[in-house]
């Protein structure tokens with residue numbers, strides 16, 4: 001690995017071994033997930049196979065919000081799908097090495113699931129249109145916990161409160177299409193939380209929403225990260241999203257990671273020509289989820 005996360009991981013290992021313990025400057029991050037040499041091939045429409053992820057290596061530091069940015073078709077969604085074990089039919093993922101909390105789990109993949117849950121780009125296609133929000137949520141609770149129906153309903157309601165839905169009892173009885181886009185995305189985040197993930201993956205979670213709602217959802221993800229000690233990975237094609245909520249960023253192009261590092265560093269001194277190109281093309285004023293958006297308050301959408 002050539003990026004600075006990798007250096008951090010190596011530094012942590014070295015510091016753990018060092019008896020003096022004098023290397024605390026290097027032990028500033030614990031790595032939740034470390035992936036080395038991930039390839040994904042898919043059947044090509046024209047026959048043969050196409051490699052959509054090519055030797056992808058990265059670390060996800062625990063408790064951080066990591067952005068994955070890159071143009072459409074660069075492999076961002078495939079990367080999240082590979083982590084979740086939900087690649088399209090016929091896909092073959094291979095890894096050189098995967099560490100979870102420092103433990104080598106390469107041999108257990110893909111059978112072993114990572115402690116991850118996903119917030120999909122379009123909640124309308126992820127919810128069953130004929131199933132009420134409450135039933136979606138309790139189904140997830142009962143899949144992950146041995147609890148009765150009453151307790152499952154309580155936990156579902158609590159999850160809606162956690163994502164700042166102001167009228168959870170009403171929303172539980174709604175069908176997905178009866179909610180606004182922002183409310184539906186909150187419900188989708190609630191559903192992901194009910195799987196008790198350590199790693200929350202979000203694939204362009206705000207692309208379908210207008211700017212105000214977008215900022216609220218991003219602020220919510222940021223708040224949930226700290227409240228629940230989550231590690232969050234947000235895929236976006238929007239550098240303003242990265243600037244506003246992410247600690248670290250991976251830049252993807254053509255199925256590869258071309259640059260990675262702390263957001264401040266990457267924005268200040270991008271090393272890869274493609275990163276520079278992205279930054280030069282970005283609007284000067286990044287979106288700000290802070291300021292007028294009140295993290296603790298409920299959303300200000302009129303409907304639900």
Ligand SMILES: Nc1ncnc2c1ncn2[C@@H]1O[C@H](COP(=O)(O)OP(=O)(O)O)[C@@H](O)[C@H]1O
Pocket residue numbers: 042043044052070071072073074075076077078079088
């Ligand atoms: N079901 C599929 N079968 C074959 N190729 C696919 C499929 N889905 C996506 N691809 C291809 O995989 C590449 C990466 O896609 P994707 O991860 O969706 O990109 P991104 O999310 O960055 O826009 C693209 O070249 C895309 O055309």
Ligand SMILES: [Mg+2]
Pocket residue numbers: 076077078203
């Ligand atoms: Mg995508």
